[in-house]
Amino acid sequence: MFSHANWARSMDGISFPLLADFHPKGAVAASCGLYLEDNGITDRATVVIDAEGVVRHVSSVTPSGKRDMAELAALCEEVDRGYSGSLPASAAPSGIDAGAKLFVKSACGFSRSVLIARDNLHLSDALPVVNVSEDARALEELRERAGKDQAPALVTGEGVIQESADIIAYMVEHTVPL
Amino acid sequence: MTAVGEKAPDFTLSDHLGRKVSLAQFRGKKHVMLLFYPLDFTPT
Structure with missing residues (x-):
């Protein structure tokens, strides 16, 4: 386990x-x-x-x-x-709240890692990404919402997560369907 | 040996997040692929 x-x-x-x-x-x-x-x-x-x-x-x-x-x-x-029956359309994972946003920065292994997880978990549509290295307004927003400019950061209705392992764990726990 | 065309035996196991997963819960919803492997951290 x-x-x-x-x-x-x-x-x-x-x-x-x-x-x-x-x-x-x-x-x-x-x-x-x-x-x-x-x-x-x-x-x-x-x-x-x-x-x-x-x-x-x-x-x-x-x-x-x-x-x-x-x-x-x-x-x-x-x-x-070969399957004759019909199956319900697979439900897209929807556990991440609509207002959530992922802040990343360029040339950062931790950012890359959370972006790979976002892809693996099929969250490309559900979870918007902004790059604070390229977008000054995003950096400003990150400082405002997180109190510091550390990226990657996942901002959700529940708060801010700023460790890549914790961000990935959050994404997995909220999106892996059964 | 499980044979093609037979009913699969149902099972319930815990997943990596500690949740119970049964074969039965996919009935009528999804096909299931089971990838058995000898050891974690080995290739697919």
Whole structure:
């Protein structure tokens, strides 16, 4: 769980649930026949289940292998095409309040990191960004709202967050849908 | 081994934010891709 949270954070926010199959260890993997008893680890396997709960794909690249992302994307499209029912349009994450704004600055690794998280979390439309290195009015606004000109900063109705890790954690917690 | 065409067994696990996630909650809403992997911080 803590390892998962740290990993998710190190990937600058992920927009999908990272699940712990750990108590008892590998139980779900085992129920799918994907737990490797001899090694005490789970196989690097991919299972696709359609919205009716029917297994549509099972494959493994072995623990030391690497999944092919293009293949997985093609697989998703195939399952989508082959599905006869209709699914509700996926709801865009909407947990970030409408007035929120992200302040960043140029040539800043922390700013870059929160911008990557914003992309990963599909927040490009929901969360406006201003660059205080390029926009004097934005810098003025940041000073006004945060009391200092430290960027990155996330200003929401609930207050100001000024550490990149805390900003990313806030974005993840408010936008990862289930 | 889970076989193509069979019903997937339901499960409930905690996610990285401590929330309970069940396969059943996606029924009728979304397809689900499970990416099993041996260890955190390893490639996809």
